Amino acid sequence: MAACASVGIAMAQGVLAASFFISGQKFQVTADSLTVRGFSLYGMVDVTRKHELVPVMVNGFRHATVSGLCQSVVVDIPVLGTRTLRLTGGDGRPAEASDMFIDATTETVKDATFNGLDIGVAQGALTKGPVDPGDRNSRFFDPDGVGHQAASTTLKGVRVSAVALSAGTFSIPGLRVQLDQGNHACP
Structure with a gap:
């Protein structure tokens, strides 16, 4: 937990690029x-x-501006019980990220606006948005598989269940990291 908090603080200060290896544990963003x-x-x-x-x-x-950011992971710790590691920020001034990838299992958005939207593009032909360089070399990447892209998008009321998040840079003004007893997942 302390290591996760240290990584979060280093990311917010721009010292370390955001990168999480998949543990199989889902977290909320x-x-x-x-x-x-x-x-x-x-x-x-x-x-x-x-x-x-x-x-x-x-x-x-490619570039994201995030207001009202919350990331949480709920873990069961032997003897101590359920704890929630929660990172928040971007309330007064938005957080900013470049080359960010979220590997999601479910997503909901209250309101979405896309500009220059293309649906059904071959994954190997995506150009408007980035493709993770590690994914292009993966045996699971299908260059002929279905992809979507847009020149820009605005999403409001975003809720994602994810297994990984990475970014080239991730600047989070007003970062707060806390470990609380019980389940306090992001709303």
Whole structure:
């Protein structure tokens, strides 16, 4: 837990690029609003350390501005019980990320606006939004598979259940990291 908090603080200060290896544990990411330049969406399979396969939807963002960010993971700790590690920020001033990828299992958005939207693009031909370089070399990446892309998008009321998140840079003003007893997942 302390290591996760340290990584979160280092990411917020721009010292470390955001990168999480898939553990198989799902976490929640919510945002009041997410404004993106260069959006892509494609199917992929992530692999856990135990070699379990997890199908995901990879959301790629060349540049993202995030207001009201919340990330939480609920864990059961032997003897101590359930705890929630929660990171919040981007309330007064929005968080910003570049080359960000969210490997999601479910997503809901209250309101979505896309500009320059293309649905049904071959994954290998995505150009408006990024494709994770590691995904292009994966045996699970299908260059002929279905992808979506948009020049820009604005999403409001975002709620994502994810297994991985990575970014080239992720600047989070007003970052707050806390570990609380009980289940306090992002709303």
